[in-house]
Amino acid sequence: xxxxxxxxxxIDMQNGFVREQSAHIVPVVVDLVRRWQAAGGxxxxxxxxxxxxxxxxxxxxxxxxxxxxDIDFVPELRPYVERGxxxxxxxxxxxxxxxxxxxxQRGWDEFYFCGIATESCVLKGAVDAFEExxxxxLIADASASHAGAEVHEAGLLVARRFIGPGQVIGLSDIPTxxxxxxxxxxxxx
Numbered sequence: 001x002x003x004x005x006x007x008x009x010x011i012d013m014q015n016g017f018v019r020e021q022s023a024h025i026v027p028v029v030v031d032l033v034r035r036w037q038a039a040g041g042x043x044x045x046x047x048x049x050x051x052x053x054x055x056x057x058x059x060x061x062x063x064x065x066x067x068x069x070d071i072d073f074v075p076e077l078r079p080y081v082e083r084g085x086x087x088x089x090x091x092x093x094x095x096x097x098x099x100x101x102x103x104x105q106r107g108w109d110e111f112y113f114c115g116i117a118t119e120s121c122v123l124k125g126a127v128d129a130f131e132e133x134x135x136x137x138l139i140a141d142a143s144a145s146h147a148g149a150e151v152h153e154a155g156l157l158v159a160r161r162f163i164g165p166g167q168v169i170g171l172s173d174i175p176t177x178x179x180x181x182x183x184x185x186x187x188x189x
Contacts, residue, residue, distance in 0.1 A: 006178060007042040007108040008033065009094060010084075011115030011122045013077050014047060016070030017146050022116050025144035026074055029114055032142050032171065033080045038180035042106065043084030046094045047071060048121065054090065092124035095132060103134075110135040112174065114142035119155030123162070130163045138168045 013029055037043055050056055050065040057063050065071050073081050085106075089096050103109075111129045113122050113136065122143050129136035138159050145152040160168050 005042075005107045006110040006112060007044050007103075007106070008036045008112045008114070009125060010043060010045045010077070011094070011113060011125060011143075012046055012048045012117070013074050013115050014065065014070065015072050015074060016065040017048075017116040018074055019146045021148040022144040022146040025116065025142065026076055028142050028171075030076045030080070032114060032139070032179070033077065033084075035179040035181070037080060037083055039178060041178055042108065043080065044094065044102075044108075045073065045077075045081050045084050045086045046115075046121070046125075047073065047086060047088050049088050049090055051090060092121045093128045094125050095128035100132075108134075110137070112137045112139060112178075114139040116143070117145045117147065117155070118143040118152045119145055119147070119158070123155050123159050126159055126167070127162045130167075136163050136167055137174075138163065139171060139174070140168055141170045 010029060010033060013026070018026060033043055048065055049071055050063070052066070085102065087094055087096075087099050087102060089099070093099075111125070111134055113126045113129075115122055122138060126136040126138045138156070140156050143152070145155060156168055
């Protein structure tokens with residue numbers, strides 16, 4: 001499955017995005033990050049920062065994620081954030097000018113996306129990776145929507161149409177060379 005230098009992209013795992021509908025994904029993402037880093041893999045953590053007068057405020061009337069504690073990473077993930085790279089962004093996608101420069105500098109050309117929200121920031125990152133001629137993977141069972149399961153599934157449907165049905169994968173599809181197996185994980189080849 002791997003073709004180049006992979007990176008696990010953890011999208012917007014911030015207090016302001018974790019709600020009843022998305023809270024179940026926190027321990028899943030934390031475990032994935034722990035195992036990815038234990039195997040020596042690169043991790044990129046994106047942090048969305050809203051601002052006064054943003055399109056989100058103007059068109060949606062949405063003013064959240066402008067300050068702490070909303071913009072802070074979830075507490076369970078913070079120890080791992082220090083071992084990775086953080087990219088602040090003011091748009092859905094990590095493919096900002098700063099992000100593109102970082103990707104080239106690090107030699108990343110294969111992106112494994114997880115986090116919140118499947119139908120917006122996770123999807124947009126995966127589509128942008130596709131359009132920039134990188135290899136995108138969207139990890140379905142390590143992503144969620146704060147709008148609920150139906151919207152999560154809609155995001156996965158659209159992702160399959162945008163980046164290819166085989167690019168939407170589950171945790172069990174990640175090559176074992178990229179993640180350290182946990183004691184409860186079955187041996188996979």
